[in-house]
Amino acid sequence: MKDLELLLKNIKNKELLPIYFFHGEEPYFMDVAVKCLENEVLEEDEKAFGQTIVYGKDTTMAEVIASAQQFPMFGNINLIIVKEAQDLKWNEEDVKVLEHYIENPVPTTVLVFAHKHKKLDSRKKVSKILDKKRFLFHSEPVKDWSLAQWISGECKSKNIKTDPEIPVLLAEYLGNDLSRIANELQKLKIILKDGEVLNHQLVETHIGISKDFNVFELQKALGQRNAAKAMHIAHYIGKNPKSNPFVMMIGNLYNYFSNLIIYHTMPGQNSSVIAGAMGVNPYFIKDYAEAARNYPLKRATRVISILREIDLKSKGLGANQTEDSELLKELVYKILNVDQVKVKA
Incomplete structure (x- = not known):
């Protein structure tokens, strides 16, 4: 509003x-x-x-x-x-x-x-x-791409200091339910001591979002093309579908690689301008810079096609119904080996 x-x-x-x-x-x-x-x-x-x-x-x-x-x-x-x-x-x-x-x-x-x-x-x-x-x-909904920014503003208004990743993590796991987000932030405000910074450990303890096995860490591992870590996270997330809905995984990875394509289209721009175009905190631009080296524009575009293909599979289109946990592992494998796998047009 x-x-x-x-x-x-x-x-x-x-x-x-x-x-x-x-x-x-x-x-x-x-x-x-x-x-x-x-x-x-x-x-x-x-x-x-x-x-x-x-x-x-x-x-x-x-x-x-x-x-x-x-x-x-x-x-x-x-x-x-x-x-x-x-x-x-x-x-x-x-x-x-x-x-x-x-x-x-x-x-x-x-x-x-x-x-x-x-x-x-x-x-x-x-x-x-x-x-x-x-x-x-x-009263308009907060757009998905600006949800982390809204959470960051709410934290500031409540005098909650956070690590830069926390608003993104909360946005990814709590979704666009602003009432729930506000309630969780109020709970954290009561728990936090004066001057204490909200970090992954506190979020994991009080909200239940794992600091090591979440879509944010999966994105980071994929961006680094760290195959062992990415597959390990995918295996864990697949075993906890209630905490990690597959549709949320697909959506967040789609946003991540879409942002990576935006990064490729803005060579020479400063971090703040690129972050503004993506709708992310400038803190994360260094991670996108590393991912851009591992996923040139053509490769990042192929990943988007892979995400669409797996999304259709998850909806039972064009393939027999497969468990989400197996689809997630297939997705991660194909992203990591994007140059070797066949991508449907």
């Missing part, structure tokens, strides 16, 4: 809007904003009479607007929060009622909608009015 920090700052400073309509595919940012409104708009002793929380499936738009039009019984503000607003049923009359209220909100009411998992239709009049009034806030 754009300008989330500014939005939270304004709420805490009591610079409030009459309407907040949060919508979009990513629920985490909405949860953060709504929680801030719950905590900051009213004092604890005002909440009993001034705060109303309802759920979309249990109410109607007409009831919500009727509540919003009431003046506070005590205090100066009525806070009305509609959670799971995507479950509200809107008929044409409801839409007109909402549009009218948006144009003429009650100044003593703060009306909040959390419309999760999907966007409002931007073509609709109600969306255009909300947007024009700057009451509409779109």
Whole structure:
């Protein structure tokens, strides 16, 4: 969500809007904003009479607007929060009622909608009015390529110092579940001592991600063309499919070799520029430089073809169904011997 920090700052400073309509595919940012409104708009002793929380499936738009039009019984503000607003049923009359209220909100009411998992239709009049009034806030998912960067920012905001590899490792293993990532980081913040740096050992101990047998180490071993280490890691990962889903392995290796191709297309550029194009921390450029020597552009392109071939096999296309553990070992072997294996066009 754009300008989330500014939005939270304004709420805490009591610079409030009459309407907040949060919508979009990513629920985490909405949860953060709504929680801030719950905590900051009213004092604890005002909440009993001034705060109303309802759920979309249990109410109607007409009831919500009727509540919003009431003046506070005590205090100066009525806070009305509609959670799971995507479950509200809107008929044409409801839409007109909402549009009218948006144009003429009650100044003593703060009306909040959390419309999760999907966007409002931007073509609709109600969306255009909300947007024009700057009451509409779109909560977009963090793109996979920028997830590690987002985690790094969250660590900084929580004053968690990390080794450079840690945001990448967490992104690869926790995926795009921002709520889970935030919870894990909060847990780590409580555990870490003052000045302690979050490293692989702490991540392995408290989150369960192995510091030696993970896709990050597999990438590094493949980049170095260290056959013994890469096959050893593949064997271990294959024995722990729940902790290492094959689809995640394929996705991360595809991103890695795609980044390697980007590296080849930017000769002479400085590390920061290349890292920016890849969406990675500049710390890792030295690893890509080594991998680039082992995988020239033509070889890296062939690896992408191998990854696509194995991905199709994993989906049962063009071959008998093979266990993921065996497919991973086949994949690693073919990458290491990319010049000798046949690659399907």
